[in-house]
Amino acid sequence: MSGRDPWGGALEIAADEEDRSRNNLQQDYDKAALDETQQSWLLGPGEQKKKEYVDLGCLIVSKKVFKWSLGCILAAGLLTVIITLILKFAPRHHNDHAPPDNYTLALRKAC
Structure with missing residues (x-):
């Protein structure tokens, strides 16, 4: 039973087919894109950040x-x-009253 799949197929044949299909994919696509795709399949959905x-x-x-x-x-x-x-x-603009003149003093004394 060694070297054989429990369902009756040989492991070497399955491995050879997998290698061929992987080689065909690598020739057709960019290696970086292929690695990224394989990683996303292996890792699953990305972890969401926890809100603090x-x-x-x-x-x-x-x-x-x-x-x-x-x-x-x-x-x-x-x-x-x-x-x-x-x-x-800030400087303030005060309207200071002028000092009283002699006329004002005289008017006050007259009353």
Whole structure:
């Protein structure tokens, strides 16, 4: 029984046919494309990435949403600080009243 398939065929014949078909494929197609195709058949579908989450205690959000939210909050805070500093240190144009002249003093004393 050695050298024979349990179903009655010889292993050498099956191996020879497989080699011939593989050689024909290699001649017809690019070797890199053939290797990639064979790998995809062997490995099956690719693994999907696990989504990473951040636990905030009362809320669980994805890492991407957490980063965007944190970035928006920091940007809004930075914008507020910049506007506050500009308003604080910008020169102001006060309309100071002119010092009272002699006519105004005289008018006040007359009344």
